[in-house]
Amino acid sequence: MTLSKSVASKTALQSQAFSELGANSSAILERIRETRRPVALRHEGHDVAVVVDIDSYQSLLDELHLLRDVQAGLADVEAGRVIPHEEVRELLKKRYAE
Numbered sequence: 001m002t003l004s005k006s007v008a009s010k011t012a013l014q015s016q017a018f019s020e021l022g023a024n025s026s027a028i029l030e031r032i033r034e035t036r037r038p039v040a041l042r043h044e045g046h047d048v049a050v051v052v053d054i055d056s057y058q059s060l061l062d063e064l065h066l067l068r069d070v071q072a073g074l075a076d077v078e079a080g081r082v083i084p085h086e087e088v089r090e091l092l093k094k095r096y097a098e
Contacts, residue, residue, distance in 0.1 A: 013050065018043040 016028060018041045032039055032053050040047040052060075076082060083091075 013038055013040045013047075015040045015042050015047060017041075018048065 014037065016024075016039050021028065021041060028039060028051070031037075032051060036053055036056055038050045038052040038056070041049045041051060
């Protein structure tokens with residue numbers, strides 16, 4: 001997905017004028033906390049930023065890291081940097097044998 005001049009019109013985001021942020025910041029932040037839905041901030045008719053609650057942000061970061069790990073793993077498979085399951089199993093048995 002490409003973010004463009006009007007994110008809110010293409011998604012379920014609510015859009016809020018940046019100039020209203022100062023006067024209504026508590027209400028906007030409370031709405032974001034309660035609904036866990038992001039709000040796009042609009043400046044001069046264009047969405048310029050998105051505000052999300054901290055838990056949603058952390059979840060996005062976690063998902064991004066997981067997807068990067070999966071992508072790295074797939075690249076390893078394509079490059080032949082793999083070890084057969086049985087070989088790994090034997091290595092782990094030796095390493096953690098009591």
